Amino acid sequence: MWDRLATDGLAILVIMCLIELIVPSRAKGPVMWGFNLVFSLMLFASTLYYAHFGSVPTYTALRELHQVPQIKGSVESLIEPEYFLFFIDLLVLAILWGVTLSKPKSMRLGRRPVWKIGVAAAGVVSLILSGWYIHNGGKIENEIVQAENLGFLDYQVAAVLKENRQNDEITDGNLGKTKSEVKKLQATFAYKDASSGKGNLQYFGAAKGKNLIIIQMEAFQNFPLHLSLNGQELTPVLNKLAAEGLYFPNFYQQIGQGNTSDAEFMSNTSIYPTGTIAMSTGYGDRELPSLPRLLEKYNYESSTFHVNDVSFWDRSKMYPALNFTHYYDKPSYTNDHFNAFGASDEELYRVGVEKLSELHKQNKPFYAQFVTASSHAPFNVPKDRQRITLPDSLQGTELGDYLTAINYTDYAIGTLVERLKQNGMWDDTALVAYGDHFGILPKLASEEFISSELGIKYNDQVSRYNIPLLIHIPGQSSGKVVERVGGQLDILPTVANIMGVSLAKEGFTAFGHDLLNVDHNIFGMRYYLPTGSFFNDDVLFVPGKGFDDGTAISLKTYEPVTDITKYRADYDYILKLMKLSDAYVKQLPKRGP
Structure with a gap:
């Protein structure tokens, strides 16, 4: 999506402007080198991550970095030569930096007050535009589409804001209320046919x-x-x-x-x-x-x-x-x-x-x-x-x-x-x-x-x-x-x-169902497939920006299903159920020491 490169360009410009304004002159070169190297590594690792998981990683994936050596063989098999193109700009930077260093000190722009004002203005404008992108794209449930629209860096910011918003909503609730809401929501989906009655449970x-x-x-x-x-x-x-x-x-x-x-x-x-x-x-x-x-x-x-x-x-x-x-x-x-x-x-x-x-x-x-x-x-x-x-x-x-x-x-x-x-x-x-x-x-x-x-x-x-x-x-x-x-x-x-x-009888809250005693079923998936994806008796549904531009494929024939209108209620139901599940697990009591 070449037209979306501007989103990452603006986010990068914000960081570069901050480096230019804050970092002392002698350290700017090494810091710029470091930023470039880190960003290239992030893109390289994220491409590998996407190749395996089908999901764009967020900052939370950093918590699992220590697991990588355990699955070294799996990771190595995914590396493609073109992934190393992420590092080619380091060579370009080296040349440009060399040219800059060869200039007389009096010609270096970093010391001119007008340059500083221009950098600050560019940084502010880039920050405002990035914020606008994040505001508009933050409502997209599909993480892949959201990342495509926001760019990699703004997507990370949107992930932080989403996590904080959800945590605030959960803090305002309580476990008993959440369990009640789960039960009420599940009652709206016809897992059992009315004609099947309340007979003895099979098996x-x-x-x-x-x-x-x-x-x-x-x-x-x-x-x-x-x-x-x-x-x-x-x-x-x-x-x-x-x-x-x-x-x-x-x-x-x-x-x-x-x-x-x-x-x-x-x-x-x-x-x-x-x-x-x-x-x-x-x-x-x-x-x-x-x-x-x-x-x-x-x-x-x-x-x-x-x-x-x-x-x-x-x-x-x-x-x-x-x-x-x-x-x-x-x-x-x-x-x-x-x-x-x-x-x-x-x-x-x-x-x-x-x-x-x-x-x-x-x-x-x-x-x-x-x-x-x-x-x-x-x-x-x-x-x-x-x-x-x-x-x-x-x-x-x-x-x-x-x-x-x-x-x-x-x-x-x-x-x-x-x-x-x-x-x-x-x-x-x-x-x-x-x-x-x-x-x-x-x-x-x-x-x-x-x-x-x-x-x-x-x-x-x-x-x-x-x-x-x-x-x-x-x-x-x-x-x-x-x-x-x-x-x-x-x-x-x-x-x-x-x-x-x-x-x-145990008062146990389950987000799944006994497959031996339901007439219909529906369940969501939000890793390897984006949030809002679900399976029901007929199809696998995958959303686009939302429901209307989503796609469905028949579980029996593997053929695309063109009329998806009847699945809108299922889509809304699954989004609500997964949000309640998140609230439920986050509200569970912590274990004692």
Whole structure:
């Protein structure tokens, strides 16, 4: 958008004028060099960020810089040579600075009073115009469109103003009032048909008193399920679980800035990520209403297992906030050097079953969360762990490496099932498995390439965000495909239902719904897609500046939907619901020391 470069030009001019007016003459050169270098680095990093997240970063992303070394491999794969053009102006500046220094001191403009007045005037005019841009663009909900209209620097200012405005609104409210408003708003959406009545809840208490294991599968999309490659079943274990249990093929990610950790947060709280900060970092100091807290009332002990260091994504804060009794991180496992994170999924499950079997022997019911890492980008599965043979056309490709990693993740889950059977726990355990987020980036494997290589219909938005959800209930004799559209917020209400926990009786505020007992569903997404995006029974809707210039795509055909007028109420509803979710989580009490 070349016509919008003026917005960044004005913001930069404000900063340069301040440097010219405030910084002593001898220091101006180094300071200008420093500003140029920092700004170039910001643009370079933000371009990488956008390539991965599909979102323009704000100042809040700086809080997660310490996480970057942990995902070095994923980041490096996104760098393109043209990104380094951001630094070419440093060479131009060096030449100009050299020319300026060669002039006699008497000719340098920096010492003339008239020059100073001109700089001050330019700075004031630029500041006023930038403020005008921010005022007009600040009302745009879609962050990408807002950034396009404001430019990178003014977008940061708008983000600060928006955050402060929202915090002021939340401060004026209270938790009880917010919960009441949530309940009132949710009653306006017809999640249940009037004709369906108030009969018994389906599957309520189907796994009451049983152990609960939830597996969060790293970068696991739904399309590999029930797919074969040269006669090789890609996910035989999950296919079998789907055939014997509940399978939700129309299930989608909703994560925010915290990625994997946000998926953990949502599945355990049914609260929207704010999208401005990883929830573990921003709200790890709260007492979060959660699945571990709900099950604690039924004498359950909750543990979480992950092969990485617990400090990654500030899980050391989040796990106590969620009320997990134990966490088992990197030191708990034997490092078999599977990938950059260390231990393999097989080792994760070996240690997990070892710890859980001790509780089982004590007749202590447990809830265990496993967060896998073996299918993490860049999908480098060691040769001796690869279990499928790729066709020549997929050798050395992102798609081929991804399918190899997914196949291993599936195999490792099979080892968990076998260990549970060997230790007499399988028949007493409900097993839930879901993907945390997509794995394949469009720039590394296009929808055309995926579709042609695998013989499937793949869409960069719908298929990309489509993740699996499977639930195995002990004693269930036959499987069921649940077509209801759902998102990660719906995991807690659905699981609570099968565990025999009534959220209504517990007074639990959930922003998702029990997928086994709703006739319609709607849920928002505001990371990887802009604020105002939502899924309902029919479409994925993505706004433009607002609703009217938004686009919708059919979840069934992947074709554009031209008449979007009937979805306006859904758009307004989701915006209100997400704002209430933000208010709710920010008003939750902080934990004691």
